[in-house]
Amino acid sequence: MRSAFLSVRLTGLLLLAFCLNATAEINPQTVTVSVKDVSVLEVFDIVRKQTHYSIFYDKDMLEGARPVSVSVKDKPLVEFLDMVLRDQPFSFYIEQQTIFIKKKKAVAPSTTAVNTPPALPPVSGTIRDGEGNPLAGVNIVIKGTNRGTATDADGKFSITVEPGQVLLISSIGFNSREIAVSSDTDFDITLVGENKSLNEVVVTALGIRKSVKSLTYSVDNVKGDELNKAKETNVINSLQGKVAGVTITKNAVGPGGDSKVLLRGNRSITNSNEPLYVIDGVPLSGNVSMLNSDDIESMTVLKGASAAALYGSQGQNGAIIITTKRGKSGETIVNYIGNYTIDQAAVLPDLQFEYGQGDAGIYSPSSEHSWGPKITGQSVELWNGHTVKMEGQPDRFKNYFRNAGTLNNTLSLQGGTDKLQSYFSYSNTLAEGIMRNNDMNRHNIDWKITNNITSKLTFFSKLSYIYEKVDNRVFPGDGGTFALPSLFRTPVTIPLSEIEQYSYIDETGQERQSYWNPGSSVQLNPIWALNRVLNTQRRDRFLGLVSMKYEFNSWLN
The missing domain is CATH 2.170.130.10 (TonB-dependent receptor, plug domain)
Structure with a gap:
């Protein structure tokens, strides 16, 4: 969904963001919990809902967790987690708005007291290049561990470290640095660009x-x-x-x-x-x-x-x-390059399958939401009169995506004499998207001629033609007639088999869409959108160039 913001509203939005940020700093995260003999996972779920923090953990690590009984009101988050996890076989640490659960290290018994230095507060800072510009995406890793973070768009970072640890800072195109953490908690770091390939x-x-x-x-x-x-x-x-x-x-x-x-x-x-x-x-x-x-x-x-x-x-x-590429003097060289790649969806959307179609906990066959009753396998009547069991449909996205292949073939010829060189290439790309019916067919033709008229005068000409046809080009956001947003909006308990008949022929002989909800004016049938709203786009592009170069001397042409 694309949004346009009037410039007069910008100041108000910035002020609002500043106020919200200031409030967050003044009022630290607190939780109110009253439970008895519940699992740690249930406690994590309560914390997540009240603080909106993300929680990362290994499920296998939680198998030995003890039941939790606790009753607190407006307890600071860190103090609450310290209290709840004190007798558990794992501990935690917080970075920004993420809680990481880690296994406690086994402590060997000792007869002598050991003074362990307290952990330092999170260190933060800004990383810049030699010109003072902030660098985004710089990697900061604690040496000897796999813990790390990266700078944001403003070059800023924050990470929790222990006394004596060393930060390894690296980024492509820059010399790496090591920063030892002592009592300082705020750093301003400059990375120097690599000076490689000076003869290039x-x-x-x-x-x-x-x-x-x-x-x-x-x-x-x-x-x-x-x-x-x-x-x-x-x-x-x-x-x-x-x-x-x-x-x-x-x-x-x-x-x-x-x-x-x-x-x-x-x-x-x-x-x-x-x-x-x-x-x-x-x-x-x-x-x-x-x-x-x-x-x-x-x-x-x-x-x-x-x-x-x-x-x-x-x-x-x-x-x-x-x-x-251009032509080169010598024998004519014919070159063929062919390759085939396969893409697949790495992560599928994770939907809730606890509540079914409806609103406010009540089932409605015409509802376009999944805020209805709890799913227990009960029988319900759909909008079309069919009676089905209310069940989650977790395979709808799995069936929507596909393993997508891309085939590219390029044939080129180059050659010529010391006076005249030429280069010709033809390429064809057939590409499938991971979303069904998203396909591309592209043709590239490139022709270049270089004519060395004299030792100082050179003539060059180039002509390129590109044709591209794309079906069902993917657009960002949830607007338009794209199939994926329609699939997201379809309630999680409606079987796709009930909407596979996506069209019908009306009395005039025209094909019409079969809405899964006939009363809706906005909800497309996703199967219709996938097969009938292809949004085919064709583009032709010509690129031409004619140039002549005369070399007056070694430093001027």
Whole structure:
């Protein structure tokens, strides 16, 4: 669901967020509990509901837990957990809004008293780069353990440590650091960028190639072979995790889905924050998701002022320079690349199956909610007059998703003489989404000619054509006619077999939707949405370039 906020409301929202934050700091989390001989899991459930904290634990670890009897009112959360878990075989620690349950370490008997230093309070801080910009996604791990955290969008972190422990701080593109924790609880840490591959040649503005060590600004270069390891249908997603300071957010999953790219975070509230894309020296607006990754020789990422200096206001958010493959002198080389990948849903939605269709604990065949009576297998009459047992339907999402295959084939030819070189490639991508009927068919044709007229004068021409057809492109949010939101909204006790007949022919001979709730004006039949609302999109894109370069001397062309 996309929401638009008026700018005049922004101040009010910020003030409200500040007030809520201030209130949370003044009033620490408390719980009110009165139970007798209940399981620890029931106590955790009460804590979760009252505090909205997440609780992580291993179920096997709780098998030896003792029943709990406790009666407290407005007890601080930490004191309450200390009291409840004191005689249990496990303990806890809290990081931000998450409670972690861990097994207690066995303590060897000792005849001498040992003075154990008290644990330090959580340490926090901010991590920046050499230019003072906050770094998001930096890994902070306690040395010798598997406990850790990561910085948020503002470069901030918080983690609980014990005296004498060491923090290992690392991020792609930066030199790692080790910070020993003593009495300080607030850190301001600067990471220095790695200075590797100084002899590497990168492409800058207008396709000019320069050595990295000759540049006065920071660049990151990724070779085409590295990009192809991920085998993403959207080539921009292949940059994820390969360039420091680059944040890539998928606006939609599945084939044909676009992504939002940020270099060094958001800079504007009202304008676009995405970088400028430059393909073979030609600046382009909009996404480049339709490019064939097998045709890419390298990507160079310019950030901040360096991109603005080369491309003006267009490059104020940074620039991603894409250099595609060209012909080479020598024998004609025919190259074929084929690959097949399979995707599947890693995590299925976790719904409640304790309460069935209805509202306020009362069953109603026309209700669009799952707030009805408790599910006990009782018989109920559906909206269509059929009588069924009220049971949860946990397989509805399992049957909706699928193992999705992506087949990519690329055939290229390159060759030529010292005077004339050419490159031709054709690529076809057939991709399935993990959601049924989400399919993509894409064709890429690329043709380039390089003519070295003289030792100083070079002529270059390029023509690219891209055709893409996407069925049932996945959109974020729960609006529109997308099948997945309709499946979420369908009450958890309605069998899919009752709504499989998703259409009928009316008196005029037209196919119409069979609503699972005929009285509803908003609830689509998810099976209808899956099979009849395909939202087919077709895109044709032509890219042409003709350029001539004359080299006056070694430093000017």
